[in-house]
Amino acid sequence: MxxxxxxxxxxxxxxxxxxxxxxxxxxxxxxxxxxxxxxxxxxxxxxxxxxxxxxxxxxxPRPWSWVWVGGVAALLVVPALRDAGWPSFLAIVAAFALGSLALHxxxxxxxxxxxxxxxxxxxxxxxxxxxxxxxxxxxxxxxxxxxxxxxxxxxxxxxxxxxxxxxxxxxxxxxxxxxxxxxxxxxxxxxxxxxxxxxxxxxxxxxxxxxxxxxxxLVVGPGRARGRVEWALPLVVLTALFAAFNAVQLAVLFGGYDTVLDKTGLSYSAYARQGFWQLLLATLLTLLVIVFALRWAPRDGARDRTLVRGVLGTLCAMTLVVVASAVRRMDMYVEAYGLTRLRISVVSVELWLGVILVLIMAAGVWGARWLPRAVAASAAAGVLAFGLLSPDALIAERNVQRYEETGKFDFDYARQLSADAVPALDGLPEPQRSCALKELADELGDERGPWFATSVGEARARRIIEKRPVVAVNATRCGGSDADRDFGPSTTSY
Incomplete structure (x- = not known):
C-alpha cells in the first residue's frame, strides 16, 4: 500500500x-x-x-490538501488564544488528523x-x-x-x-x-x-x-443487496415512529410546556434532563442504521436508487427534528441550572451530528464521492469553532447572567474554569467577584511565562486582575455549591 x-x-x-x-x-x-x-x-x-x-x-498538494493545511494552521491558533486545556487538546488532535489527510x-x-x-x-x-x-x-x-x-x-x-x-x-x-x-x-x-x-x-x-x-x-466491498421489501419495511416503520414523536414535539412547541408537564407530572428541569440523553443516543443510532442501510441497500436500477434516496432522506429529515428537540431540551436545562463544560460539549456533539445528517442528505442528491472528506472537514470546523468561541468564557458569561436573574451562583464550579473565564467573572459584584476569581488569581501568580508560551486568554486575565486586584474575602462568605442549594445536586451533574 x-x-x-x-x-x-x-x-x-x-x-x-x-x-x-x-x-x-x-x-x-x-x-x-x-x-x-x-x-x-x-x-x-x-x-x-x-x-x-x-x-x-x-x-x-491538491485543492483538498490546501483545505487541510489551512485547517491545521487555524486549529493551532486555538492554543495560542485560549488558556483552557480541553478545547486546545481537541484542536491539537484535530490538527494532527487534518495534517495526516494532507500528507496522504x-x-x-x-x-x-x-x-x-x-x-x-x-x-x-x-x-x-x-x-x-x-x-x-x-x-x-x-x-x-x-x-x-x-x-x-x-x-x-x-x-x-x-x-x-x-x-x-x-x-x-x-x-x-x-x-x-x-x-x-x-x-x-x-x-x-x-x-x-x-x-x-x-x-x-x-x-x-x-x-x-x-x-x-484498501477497498471495502459492499454488503449483499437486499430485496426492496426486506430492506424498506423496517426503515419505513422506523420513519413513521420518528414522525409520531416529532408530531408530539411540535405540539409541545406550539402548545407550551405547561400542558405537557401537567400531564406527565414532571418538573420543568426533569422533563428537559430526562429527554436529552435519550435523544442524543437516538441520533447516534440513526446514523448507525443509515450506515448499515446503505451497505445492504437494493441497487438494481434507477427505481432502487429512488427508493433508497426517498426512505433515507425522509429518515434524515425526521432525525433533524429530533436533533432540534434535544438541543431545545438542553437549553431548557441550562436556563434552570446554568452552563457547564459537559453540557456545552454534548450540545456541540449533537449539533455536529445534525450537520452530518445534512451532508448525508446532500450526498443523496449530488453523489457521495466527497462525503468522507466533507465529514472530516465538518468535524475540524466544529472543533475550531468550539475553541474560538471559548467555552469557558461562554460558561462564565451564562452563569453570571443567571446570577443577575436569580441570585444563584455555583462558586465551586467557577473555580474550576480557566483564565478564559476571567473577563466574564470580572462582571460580578464584590464580594462575589473575588470569591470566584481568588483561586484563578492564585494559579496565575506573579511570575509570567515567556511570550511564546502565553495564551491571549492568560494575558488578558492577568491584565484584568492587575487592574482590579482580588480582595481578601472570608471563606464563609464565598460559600460554594451550597449557594445553589435550591437547585439540588443536579446543578453540576452533567
Whole structure:
C-alpha cells in the first residue's frame, strides 16, 4: 500500500528537520501557545520539500490538501488564544488528523479514518531515511565549515555582550528574559527529550509526504443487496415512529410546556434532563442504521436508487427534528441550572451530528464521492469553532447572567474554569467577584511565562486582575455549591 520508495532526503528537508528539533527544544518546555504554531512551520517546510523532491509536484498538494493545511494552521491558533486545556487538546488532535489527510491525500472512508496511522508507521522508516541522508551529505558539511564557524562566532559574541548588557541594565535584562527562551542546565534532560521528539516527528512527517501509505487502495466491498421489501419495511416503520414523536414535539412547541408537564407530572428541569440523553443516543443510532442501510441497500436500477434516496432522506429529515428537540431540551436545562463544560460539549456533539445528517442528505442528491472528506472537514470546523468561541468564557458569561436573574451562583464550579473565564467573572459584584476569581488569581501568580508560551486568554486575565486586584474575602462568605442549594445536586451533574 505504500507509495513509491522515497528518494534520498534533501538538504533543505534535513535543515528544516533540524530547525524543528531545535525549536521544539527551546520553545515547547514552558507550555503550549504560539510556540506550537512556530514549530509547525519548519515541519511543514520539511514535508513540502520532501514531497516535491519525490516527484509529487503537480499531484500534491491538491485543492483538498490546501483545505487541510489551512485547517491545521487555524486549529493551532486555538492554543495560542485560549488558556483552557480541553478545547486546545481537541484542536491539537484535530490538527494532527487534518495534517495526516494532507500528507496522504485520502478520499475514501478507509483513507480518512486510517490516515493518522500512516504518520506513526513512518517513525522508524523516517529515522533510517534521515540517517542515510546525513551520511550521504557528510562531505557537503565539510564544505560548509566557513559558514558554521561564522555562526559559532556570532553566537559567542551575542552571548558574551548580551550577558554584559543584561548585567548593566535591569530593563534590558527583563527584555532579554521575555524574548529569549530559558535554556538552563536544570532542564537539560527534558530539553533533550523535546529535541529528539521534534526531530523524530518532523522526519516522520517528511517521510510520509515523500512516500505516503495508499490507504485508498484498501477497498471495502459492499454488503449483499437486499430485496426492496426486506430492506424498506423496517426503515419505513422506523420513519413513521420518528414522525409520531416529532408530531408530539411540535405540539409541545406550539402548545407550551405547561400542558405537557401537567400531564406527565414532571418538573420543568426533569422533563428537559430526562429527554436529552435519550435523544442524543437516538441520533447516534440513526446514523448507525443509515450506515448499515446503505451497505445492504437494493441497487438494481434507477427505481432502487429512488427508493433508497426517498426512505433515507425522509429518515434524515425526521432525525433533524429530533436533533432540534434535544438541543431545545438542553437549553431548557441550562436556563434552570446554568452552563457547564459537559453540557456545552454534548450540545456541540449533537449539533455536529445534525450537520452530518445534512451532508448525508446532500450526498443523496449530488453523489457521495466527497462525503468522507466533507465529514472530516465538518468535524475540524466544529472543533475550531468550539475553541474560538471559548467555552469557558461562554460558561462564565451564562452563569453570571443567571446570577443577575436569580441570585444563584455555583462558586465551586467557577473555580474550576480557566483564565478564559476571567473577563466574564470580572462582571460580578464584590464580594462575589473575588470569591470566584481568588483561586484563578492564585494559579496565575506573579511570575509570567515567556511570550511564546502565553495564551491571549492568560494575558488578558492577568491584565484584568492587575487592574482590579482580588480582595481578601472570608471563606464563609464565598460559600460554594451550597449557594445553589435550591437547585439540588443536579446543578453540576452533567
Amino acid at each position: 505504500r507509495g513509491e520508495p522515497a528518494e534520498a532526503v534533501g538538504p533543505v528537508t534535513l535543515g528544516a528537520v533540524l530547525v524543528a528539533g531545535l525549536l521544539s527544544m527551546v520553545l515547547l518546555g514552558d507550555g503550549l501557545a504560539w510556540n506550537l504554531l512556530i514549530v509547525a512551520v519548519p515541519v511543514g517546510v520539511a514535508a513540502w520539500f520532501s514531497a516535491q523532491r519525490d516527484g509529487r509536484r503537480g499531484r500534491w 491525500g485520502s478520499r475514501t472512508w478507509t483513507g480518512v479514518i486510517l490516515s493518522p496511522l500512516g504518520v506513526f508507521e513512518a517513525v522508524v522508516p523516517g529515522l533510517r531515511w534521515g540517517w542515510s541522508g546525513v551520511r550521504e551529505r557528510a562531505g557537503e558539511v565539510r564544505g560548509a565549515a566557513p559558514v558554521l564557524r561564522a555562526v559559532a562566532v556570532t553566537v559567542v559574541l551575542l552571548a558574551v555582550f548580551g550577558a554584559l548588557f543584561a548585567g548593566a541594565d535591569a530593563a534590558f535584562a527583563d527584555l532579554l528574559g521575555a524574548l529569549i527562551p530559558d535554556a538552563s542546565v536544570a532542564g537539560s534532560p527534558w530539553r533533550i527529550v523535546l529535541l529528539a521528539a521534534g526531530v523524530v516527528g518532523a522526519l516522520a512527517v517528511a517521510r510520509t509526504a515523500a512516500s505516503p501509505v495508499r490507504w485508498d487502495r
